[in-house]
Amino acid sequence: MDDPYSDLTRGIIGAAIAVHRALGPGLLESTYEACLAFELQERGFKVEKQKSLPVVYRQVVLDCGYRIDLLVEDTVIVELKAVEKIDKIHEAQLLSYLKLSQHKIGLIINFNVEILTDGVRRRVLNL
Helix, strand or coil: CCCCHHHHHHHHHHHHHHHHHHHHCCCHHHHHHHHHHHHHHHHCEEEEEEEEEEEEECCCEEHHHHHHHHEEECCCCEEEECCCCCCCHHHHHHHHHHHHCCCEEEEECCCCCHHEEEEEEEECCCC
């Protein structure tokens, strides 16, 4: 079965590689977020930064302060990190964001690595 998200996620990862090549590891997450959003927009992608993610609890919508780092093409949640390694809690956060938002695909991109592809995790929910 063909993955309908592969071209989109490949494009996002390509943009992240370009940012990482230009800046390298060791900067703040917010720097990578701003640069990746710019790079994606330059490549023609629709990008929302720090998109609010409410929680629906007992049919009540509550703003609990959750924010998606980047939402690309209204489809892919991109969570950015600048950490020593991606931990299980980072993956749990992404999966929770996918569930809360009802999106199907997400990426964790950790810029604090020598080779960016070593810092990328792709997660798919309910496909």
